[in-house]
Each structure stands twice: as C-alpha cells, then as structure tokens.
Amino acid sequence: MAKQDSKSDLAGLLSADRERVVDQWIDSVVGSLKGRISKAEVDRELRELYAALVEALVAGGEDARGDHLSETRALLTELSRNRARQGFTPSETAISVLALKRAFEPALRDGSAEDTDRYLRLSRILDDLALFTIETYTRTREEIISSQATQLMELSTPVVKLWDGVIAVPLVGTLDSARTQVVMEKLLQALVDTGSEQAIIDITGVPAVDTQVAQHLLKTIVAARLMGAECTVSGIRPQIAQTIVALGIEFGDIVTKATLADALQLALKKSGIDLVAHQGGGR
Amino acid sequence: MTERVPVLRIGDVLLVSIQVDLEDQTVLNLQEDLAEQIVSRAARGVVIDITAVEIVDSFVGRMLATIASISRLLDAETVVVGMRPAVAITLVELGLSLGGVRTALDLEKGLALLRRAAADTDRR
Amino acid sequence: MNVPWAAGQVPRTQGIAQNDDVVRARQQVRGHAQQCKLSLVDQTKFITAASELARNTLVYGGGGEMRSGLVERDGRRGVAAVFEDSGPGIPDIELALTDGWTSGGGLGLGLSGARRLVDEFFLDTEAGRGTTVSIVKWSR
Numbered sequence: 001m002a003k004q005d006s007k008s009d010l011a012g013l014l015s016a017d018r019e020r021v022v023d024q025w026i027d028s029v030v031g032s033l034k035g036r037i038s039k040a041e042v043d044r045e046l047r048e049l050y051a052a053l054v055e056a057l058v059a060g061g062e063d064a065r066g067d068h069l070s071e072t073r074a075l076l077t078e079l080s081r082n083r084a085r086q087g088f089t090p091s092e093t094a095i096s097v098l099a100l101k102r103a104f105e106p107a108l109r110d111g112s113a114e115d116t117d118r119y120l121r122l123s124r125i126l127d128d129l130a131l132f133t134i135e136t137y138t139r140t141r142e143e144i145i146s147s148q149a150t151q152l153m154e155l156s157t158p159v160v161k162l163w164d165g166v167i168a169v170p171l172v173g174t175l176d177s178a179r180t181q182v183v184m185e186k187l188l189q190a191l192v193d194t195g196s197e198q199a200i201i202d203i204t205g206v207p208a209v210d211t212q213v214a215q216h217l218l219k220t221i222v223a224a225r226l227m228g229a230e231c232t233v234s235g236i237r238p239q240i241a242q243t244i245v246a247l248g249i250e251f252g253d254i255v256t257k258a259t260l261a262d263a264l265q266l267a268l269k270k271s272g273i274d275l276v277a278h279q280g281g282g283r
Numbered sequence: 284m285t286e287r288v289p290v291l292r293i294g295d296v297l298l299v300s301i302q303v304d305l306e307d308q309t310v311l312n313l314q315e316d317l318a319e320q321i322v323s324r325a326a327r328g329v330v331i332d333i334t335a336v337e338i339v340d341s342f343v344g345r346m347l348a349t350i351a352s353i354s355r356l357l358d359a360e361t362v363v364v365g366m367r368p369a370v371a372i373t374l375v376e377l378g379l380s381l382g383g384v385r386t387a388l389d390l391e392k393g394l395a396l397l398r399r400a401a402a403d404t405d406r407r
Numbered sequence: 408m409n410v411p412w413a414a415g416q417v418p419r420t421q422g423i424a425q426n427d428d429v430v431r432a433r434q435q436v437r438g439h440a441q442q443c444k445l446s447l448v449d450q451t452k453f454i455t456a457a458s459e460l461a462r463n464t465l466v467y468g469g470g471g472e473m474r475s476g477l478v479e480r481d482g483r484r485g486v487a488a489v490f491e492d493s494g495p496g497i498p499d500i501e502l503a504l505t506d507g508w509t510s511g512g513g514l515g516l517g518l519s520g521a522r523r524l525v526d527e528f529f530l531d532t533e534a535g536r537g538t539t540v541s542i543v544k545w546s547r
Contacts, residue, residue, distance in 0.1 A: 188372065
C-alpha cells in the first residue's frame, strides 16, 4: 500500500507547482534552441509531453521503457525525429527532456529528504527518456543518411551512348561496393536496351579502387562477355594502377586504355568503323 | 513424358529457342537431339536463344558448354544469344564463365557472328 | 539454425522426389522472391541457388522436401528456403563447400555456388543422418 502512495507522490511532485515548473522548462528549452523553433511550438510540444508524463505517473509507471510511458515515448519520438530532420544536434534534442530536471531544482533546495528521494526517482526516469530521445535521433539521422546515399547512387550513374553500338559509363567519385553493383547492373541492362556490343567503363574520376570494387568491375566485364559484349576500361590513373598491382588483382585479358578517346577508337574499330582524317583537315 | 525443345533449321544453322522452365531431363534430351541433328542435317552452326530464360543454373550452364564442345567436334560453331543481365551476373557469381561458348546479344547478332566465323574458316 | 519466418506466415512445402519437382521448387521460390520485392538480380540469384540445392536434395539426398516463405528480422524482410533430406549426409563439410569438388557427376558448384548467391547459408548435416540446408536473401 505504501508503495502505491509513493508512486502517486511522484505524480504529486509534478502536479504541485505545475505552472511554474512547466514555464521554466519551456524557457530553458527555448533558450537552448536559440530561436530556431518558435516559442509557441515548443510550448505546445512540452505541455503535451508534460501531460502525458503526469498521466503515466498517476497510472503508476516508473519504467521508462514500460507500457505506462508509451504515450510519452511516442511524443518524444516525434520530437526527436523533427529535431533530427531540422538539423539540430543530439544535445539540443536531449535537452528538451533534461531541462525538466533543472526546473525541479528550486523546489529541492528547501525540500525534505522525502522530496530529494522523489526527485531522484523522477530524475532516473527522465535520464532514461533522454537516452531514448538520443537513440531515436540517431536512428532518424541514419535513415536520412541512407536515403541520401540511395539518391546519390541514382544521380551519379549515367550510362551514355557514344556511338551506334558503343556505350560508356563515366564513373565519378569514390566507389563503394553497393554503388559499383548498381552501376554495373545498369550498364549490362543498357547493353540489351541499346543493342550495343561495346562498352567502355571510364574511371578517370575515381580517386581510389579497393579489392572489392575491382572484383565487381571484373565480374561485370565477365558478365558482359557472357551476354555477348566487350568491355574496355579506360582512364586508369597511375595511383590506381599501382593499387591494382599492389593488391594483386588480376585483370587478365581485360582490355585497358589510357583515355576514353583511345577506348572509343578501339571500340569503333572493333565495330568495323574506321576513323579517317580528311585531306586538308586540321588547318 | 518429358517435353522436347524443338530444333529449327535455317540454311545451315540449327536454331533452338528455349521458352519454358527447363527440367533436367529436357536439357539432356536437347543435348542429344542437337548432336544428332548437327550430323543428320549437316549444320555448320547452332544458335541457342535464351532470351526467355530467367534462370540458368550450373546444370543448364554445363549443358551449354557441353553442346558447344560437341558441336565443335562435329565442325559446327555454337552461339548462345540473349542472355539476360541478371542471369549473366548470377552465372559469374556461381563461378561459371562458360569458357569456349560464344555469345551474342541477340539472334541477329548471333547469326552474323556465325557468318563471320564461317567466312574465316573458308578463307583458311 | 531457426529460420525467422515472418509473423503469420506458414512456409509452403514442396516435395522433391523427381525431376520436375526441381522445376516446381524453383517456381514456388520465385513466387516468394517476387512477393518480398527482391530486385531482379537478387531474385535470379536466389532462385538459382534454390535450383542448385533442390537438385542436390534429389540427386545426393535421394529426395526430400523444401519449405520456403517470407522471413523478417529487425524490420528487414527477406525470403528463405529450407531443403531437407534424410540421405547419406555429408561427411566432410569443408570439402563439400570447395569449388569443383563433387561426389556425383556435377560441376561441384552446387553448394559452394549457392552459398555465394545468398546472404545467409546454413548447412546442418551428419554422415548417415541426412542434410538440411537453409538459405536467406534479404530485400535491400
């Protein structure tokens, strides 16, 4: 029975000086966000949160991950996600919870030992909720990063037609395994769509190649052969040539050319097209 | 009763177009049929069209390589045409590179390849 | 290993006793791979792996069955297939997973190749007690 009393006590702590506590809480949060969110919005967010928290504590929930606090967590999830999307830091997000502890401090100064005990218990719940906020924040940031990576992948992989029967992929930027795979699938599909028997993979814009990426390149070239097309790799820079040899990657009988122009010339020759300079040209 | 894949003849080229999900026995039958018909119909080339084939596993892959070897012994060139990108990627990952099998993007290019090969041999 | 079948999903069973069952197993797996929206390349890889394993079950295991369906773990969706036979089992797993090694007349790419085509591969076998192979491919 005594335990039940102490639980409602915790709710009592929150209800006792409610207006002053909430006002102070809102003020310190607004201050920490440096005006990037309007006071009216913070006011709405935090009052809703406070109400949910009080309700949970009245119901007897003290476990931050328990059922009673699920509504509170839902509100915090929304808050963290918004902060993450708007570009706030993790500290600026967690402070929304932690500042509430500060709001209780004045009451603690001239309170009894019982008050201190109640404060510590509340403090523990709030700490857990703050951690929850940071976790949600991080997860949201990861989602944003992975969706940006997908967008980047789609943006940066054009397959261009250079000539009838000759296509090229100019690769730009650091290649990771996932991106290389996407580019290569696109290249092979383009062979079918355009009926091209010659493909050029130009890596002039690639700063580094690791074993995995080189493996993907090799596999693509073999796959293209299985489909009846030939690939030439062009634009291998000196540093990359050194890495490829140092890593012991076997390029075997794959044709490589110094520049895209050389590769195009070879591809045209293989398609039976000769480039002839006109007499009197080059004036 | 196992299905048999029809073998068509255009000039001196045998054409096989695979349209169904192949059962292992059908694959073996095809191998036999082709070997027989290369001889009986005096074919100089074989085109196997796999445009419609969604899956080539090691069994079918081996059949393609075997047919290529058999036909070469019988003085006919084999070209596999129309392999889908996803199938090609999977075969490479599986570890099959079909060495010795000629390939072309589509039927037309495959026939052109056979004509070029025949012209080369005749010149020699 | 326990395959994390998706909630509310009962994996479908396909017996593998004769040649055309390999085709049926492939078609069943294709349905599941499309259902969980694997990319075309991933679908092809998974179905090909299933085809290799179904043939192994038939040829080396003397027949058995395949269960396949959707799986779920940590919010990710994927497709899984489990091949089970009560054949002679595999005495030397390491050897069986080596490229080019075969106890039958194949190319020796069945097990090792199938392993490269999927995200997760589990082999449970003992000489004389049969073989169970489970494969999973996750949707990206």
